[in-house]
Amino acid sequence: MRDIAAAPDRVFNAWLDPAQARRFLFATPDGEMLACDIDARVGGVALIVERRGDREAHHHLRFEEIDRPHRLVFQFRACMAGQTDQGEWTRVTIAIAPTDNGSRLTLTHEGVWTDYEKQTRQGWTMILGNLADTVENSND
Incomplete structure (x- = not known):
């Protein structure tokens, strides 16, 4: 769960807008974002590719439900x-609720192997921090 000082529609839209998503979604401090392609519709797919050292990390998404915001x-x-x-x-399920100061985002990731739970939690924590920075500090 993460509280974000931005309206729910702004937080939600960042997940589906490639220009914003490339700033936070699977972006690491030392990586170089190579691609962020998002087909934002139910049944649509996304591919986010980041160069990490001499390797490329590919992140694939298939959208099942989009209930804006x-x-x-x-x-x-x-x-x-x-x-x-x-x-x-x-x-992955993202739930966004309005708060007095913006939004509360709850992220649930099902199906993660036990051996990867800690690093998955750390990864999402970093991503949600970067999301907050993106939507709280930009005029997009």
Whole structure:
């Protein structure tokens, strides 16, 4: 859960707008964002690619539910370019509720392997921090 000082529609739209999403979605401090393609419709897909050192991290999304500005549900998997194992699909649910100071975002990630729970939690914590910076400090 993360409180964000921005209206729910602004927070929600950032997830589906490539110009904003490339600033926070799977972006790491030392990485270089190479692609952020989003087909923002139910059944649509997204591909976010970031260069991390000499490798490329590919993040795939398939949108299952888009209920603006309250709820976003997508299938998710990630892999490094060139891997033969493309990773298993998991499900991410984003719920956004209005608060007196903006929004409360609750993220649920189902299907994460036990061995990856800690790093997955750290990753989403970083992403939500970057999301807050993106929507609180920009005029998009």
